[in-house]
Amino acid sequence: MIYGDHTTGTIVQGATGNQGAFHINLMNQYAQETGGRGVVAGVTPGKGGQIVHGVPIYNSVREAVAEHDATTSVLFVPGFAAGDSIMEAASAGLELVVAITEGIPVHDTMRALAFARMEGCTVIGPNCPGILSPGEVKLGIMPPQLAMPGHVGIISRSGTLTYEVINELTRAGIGQSTVVGIGGDPVIGQTFSDVLARFESDPRTKAVVLIGEVGGNLEEEGATSTTLPLVTYIAGISAPPEKRMGHAGAIIEGGEGNAVSKIARLRHLGFPVAEKPSAIPALVKELL
Amino acid sequence: MKLLEFEAKEIFRAHGIPIPNGVVINSPDELRDTLDGFTDDVVVKSQVDVGGRGKAGGIIITKKADAVIAAEHLFSFPIKGLIPKAILVEEKLSIDHEYYVSITIDRSTREPVILFAETGGVDIEETAKTNPHALRRGGFSPLLTEVPGYVMREILGTAPKELGPVINNLYKAFCASDALLAEINPLVTTPRGVFAADAKLIVDDNALGRQGITANRDLTPREREAEENGFSYVELDGSIGVIGNGAGLTMSTLDLIKHYNGKAANFLDVGGGAGRERVMKAVRLVAGMPEVKVIVVNLLGGITRCDEVAKGIIDAGVEQRVITRLAGTNEEEGKALLAKNGYQMLDTMEDVVRQAVKEAAA
Missing domain, CATH: 3.30.470.20 (ATP-grasp fold, B domain)
Structure with a gap:
C-alpha cells in the first residue's frame, strides 16, 4: 500500500454537493467491506452541522480535524474554489489531499501545490480518479468491483482508461497492489516519478504499469527514475497536434509530447510498450 | 484559448509593456481616417490565429501611402485557410x-x-x-x-x-x-x-470565465453543439464515429481503430455520469457527420448505468449502425434492451473496434 491503508481517516471537502455526497457513500461502503475507517467527516463552508450519509459536516478543515482523527482529504470542491481548498487542507496539517476536481485554473493549481509543498502536504491530482488499494482503501472515485488485490501497481493520467487496464489485469488473474490516478491536467501534484518512488518502498508491489498519454514528457522522466520492472502504455497515437484531447494536459504543443516520439523513446530506453490495453497483461506476466 | 496579436498587445500594454503605436481596423476604409497618425513606413499585419504568419505573407511593410492597398489585399488573403476579421497597422520601428x-x-x-x-x-x-x-x-x-x-x-x-x-x-x-x-x-x-x-x-x-472572455473561436456548428452539451469533441477525417467516457479511454479507442487500419471520424468524450439524454445527444451529434458509416460507443465505469445508456442509444434512432461496449451497473439489462431493438453489444473494446473497422470497410 502506498499513500493510505485501512487505518487511514479521511475527510471529504465539498461534501454536500452531488458528487461529494455520492462518493462519501461509496467510499464508506468500501470501508465497511475492507474493515477500514473510511470518511470520518465532511467539510463545506456554511453547511456545518449537517449530516451526509451518516457523516458529520463542518465549516472548515480545522474544525473537522479538531474533532476527528484524519490525515487525508478527498476533494470535490468546484474548480474556481479548489485551489484555495487544497491550501486550507495543507495549512490544517493534513498529510495528503486527493483532488478529484476537474477544471481548476492551472495558475491556482500551481500556487496551491507550491504552498502545500511548503506545508509538507502531498497532493494527488487534480482532475484525477484518486487511489485504490484493493482490499484496503479507496480514496476517490475508482470502481472497486473491477479490481482484485495483488502485486502490480498502476499509475495513470486517465480515469476510465485505468479501469479498462484494471479490468484486463483482473481478467488475466493479475491482482493490483495500488492504483493511482495522477490526473489529466498539465500541472499535477504527484507525477509518475513521485509515485514510482513510493512503489519502490512498498513490499507488495513487484511491477508497475505506467499509463500515459500525449502531452509533456512526464512518462519518460518517470520511467527512467525507477528500478522497478515496468510495462508502459501511451494513449493518443492518433491524436492530431494542437488539439486538446479531453484532458487539459493532453495536447501536443510545438511538436512536443506526441505519442509516437514518447513510445520511441520508451522503447529506446528498453521499456516494454503495449500497443493496446489488452496487450498489457501478457507483458506484465513476463516481468513477474 | 489563443488570443490574437492585438488582443495580447492590449493586455501587455495594460501591464506597462511598451507597444508600437498602431490601430486595429475591421475594414480598409477605417484606415483612411486613421492614417494621419502615422509618420512614415507602416507594418500591416493580418490578425489570424496561425503560426508562421510572416512567412505566409500575412505581414506587409509598406509606405504610409500604400497602406490601404496592403490592407485591402490582406483582408481577402487567406492564411492557412483563415481570412482575418481584423488587421493591425503599426508604425515601423527602427530596430537595433x-x-x-x-x-x-x-x-x-x-x-x-x-x-x-x-x-x-x-x-x-x-x-x-x-x-x-x-x-x-x-x-x-x-x-x-x-x-x-x-x-x-x-x-x-x-x-x-x-x-x-x-x-x-x-x-x-x-x-x-x-x-x-x-x-x-x-x-x-x-x-x-x-x-x-x-x-x-x-x-x-x-x-476563461474569470478572465471575462467568451470563447470567440470560429467553431463549426457541430463543434459549438458539442461545447454547449459539455462534450470534449475533436473532428477528424475518417468514417468511424467514436463516443467514449473519459479522455484516456476515448483516445485509446481511437488508437485501436488506427491499430486495425480503420479511420476515426471524431473524438467525443461524453464525460462523467453518461445518462440517457446525454448519450442520445452524443449519438445524434456524431451521426450528423455525413462521412460516418458506423458508430462505436465505448463506455466503462462503475457508476455508469448501462440500461440508461442503452435507452439513449435507442432514443437517438440514427441511420448508421451503432456498435456498443458497456461495462458497469445493470449490464445485462442494457444488453437485453439493445438486442431487442436490433443493436449489437459486444464484451470488449477490442471486439467493438474490430467489428466497426470491418463494417466501415464494407
Missing part, C-alpha cells in the same frame, strides 16, 4: 536588435519558466532544436509576484538590462491573465527604447 522571451509553465517542476534568447524574430522551435544552448531558461516559485533578481541575471546574461523591467511586466501579465503562454517574439531594442513588436498569449480554458 531582436530578442526572444516567453513565459510558460514547466510541467515537470510545476513552476513558471522564462525562456530567453539573444536572437529573436525567428522560429524558436527551430532554435531549440538546432542551437539549444542559445535558449536560456529560468524557473522560480509560483508564489513569487515578481521575477527574482538572480533569475533575471541568469537569463539576461550580457543582454541589455533595460529588458529586465519588460520581462518582469510580462510575468505580471502572465499571472494576471491566467496565461499558459505569454510570448514576445521579437522583443526589440530601438533608439526610442524597448518594444514588444509581436505578442502571443494563450489563456487557460479553465479560467
Whole structure:
C-alpha cells in the first residue's frame, strides 16, 4: 500500500454537493467491506452541522480535524474554489489531499501545490480518479468491483482508461497492489516519478504499469527514475497536434509530447510498450 | 484559448509593456481616417490565429501611402485557410536588435519558466532544436509576484538590462491573465527604447470565465453543439464515429481503430455520469457527420448505468449502425434492451473496434 491503508481517516471537502455526497457513500461502503475507517467527516463552508450519509459536516478543515482523527482529504470542491481548498487542507496539517476536481485554473493549481509543498502536504491530482488499494482503501472515485488485490501497481493520467487496464489485469488473474490516478491536467501534484518512488518502498508491489498519454514528457522522466520492472502504455497515437484531447494536459504543443516520439523513446530506453490495453497483461506476466 | 496579436498587445500594454503605436481596423476604409497618425513606413499585419504568419505573407511593410492597398489585399488573403476579421497597422520601428522571451509553465517542476534568447524574430522551435544552448531558461516559485533578481541575471546574461523591467511586466501579465503562454517574439531594442513588436498569449480554458472572455473561436456548428452539451469533441477525417467516457479511454479507442487500419471520424468524450439524454445527444451529434458509416460507443465505469445508456442509444434512432461496449451497473439489462431493438453489444473494446473497422470497410 502506498499513500493510505485501512487505518487511514479521511475527510471529504465539498461534501454536500452531488458528487461529494455520492462518493462519501461509496467510499464508506468500501470501508465497511475492507474493515477500514473510511470518511470520518465532511467539510463545506456554511453547511456545518449537517449530516451526509451518516457523516458529520463542518465549516472548515480545522474544525473537522479538531474533532476527528484524519490525515487525508478527498476533494470535490468546484474548480474556481479548489485551489484555495487544497491550501486550507495543507495549512490544517493534513498529510495528503486527493483532488478529484476537474477544471481548476492551472495558475491556482500551481500556487496551491507550491504552498502545500511548503506545508509538507502531498497532493494527488487534480482532475484525477484518486487511489485504490484493493482490499484496503479507496480514496476517490475508482470502481472497486473491477479490481482484485495483488502485486502490480498502476499509475495513470486517465480515469476510465485505468479501469479498462484494471479490468484486463483482473481478467488475466493479475491482482493490483495500488492504483493511482495522477490526473489529466498539465500541472499535477504527484507525477509518475513521485509515485514510482513510493512503489519502490512498498513490499507488495513487484511491477508497475505506467499509463500515459500525449502531452509533456512526464512518462519518460518517470520511467527512467525507477528500478522497478515496468510495462508502459501511451494513449493518443492518433491524436492530431494542437488539439486538446479531453484532458487539459493532453495536447501536443510545438511538436512536443506526441505519442509516437514518447513510445520511441520508451522503447529506446528498453521499456516494454503495449500497443493496446489488452496487450498489457501478457507483458506484465513476463516481468513477474 | 489563443488570443490574437492585438488582443495580447492590449493586455501587455495594460501591464506597462511598451507597444508600437498602431490601430486595429475591421475594414480598409477605417484606415483612411486613421492614417494621419502615422509618420512614415507602416507594418500591416493580418490578425489570424496561425503560426508562421510572416512567412505566409500575412505581414506587409509598406509606405504610409500604400497602406490601404496592403490592407485591402490582406483582408481577402487567406492564411492557412483563415481570412482575418481584423488587421493591425503599426508604425515601423527602427530596430537595433531582436530578442526572444516567453513565459510558460514547466510541467515537470510545476513552476513558471522564462525562456530567453539573444536572437529573436525567428522560429524558436527551430532554435531549440538546432542551437539549444542559445535558449536560456529560468524557473522560480509560483508564489513569487515578481521575477527574482538572480533569475533575471541568469537569463539576461550580457543582454541589455533595460529588458529586465519588460520581462518582469510580462510575468505580471502572465499571472494576471491566467496565461499558459505569454510570448514576445521579437522583443526589440530601438533608439526610442524597448518594444514588444509581436505578442502571443494563450489563456487557460479553465479560467476563461474569470478572465471575462467568451470563447470567440470560429467553431463549426457541430463543434459549438458539442461545447454547449459539455462534450470534449475533436473532428477528424475518417468514417468511424467514436463516443467514449473519459479522455484516456476515448483516445485509446481511437488508437485501436488506427491499430486495425480503420479511420476515426471524431473524438467525443461524453464525460462523467453518461445518462440517457446525454448519450442520445452524443449519438445524434456524431451521426450528423455525413462521412460516418458506423458508430462505436465505448463506455466503462462503475457508476455508469448501462440500461440508461442503452435507452439513449435507442432514443437517438440514427441511420448508421451503432456498435456498443458497456461495462458497469445493470449490464445485462442494457444488453437485453439493445438486442431487442436490433443493436449489437459486444464484451470488449477490442471486439467493438474490430467489428466497426470491418463494417466501415464494407
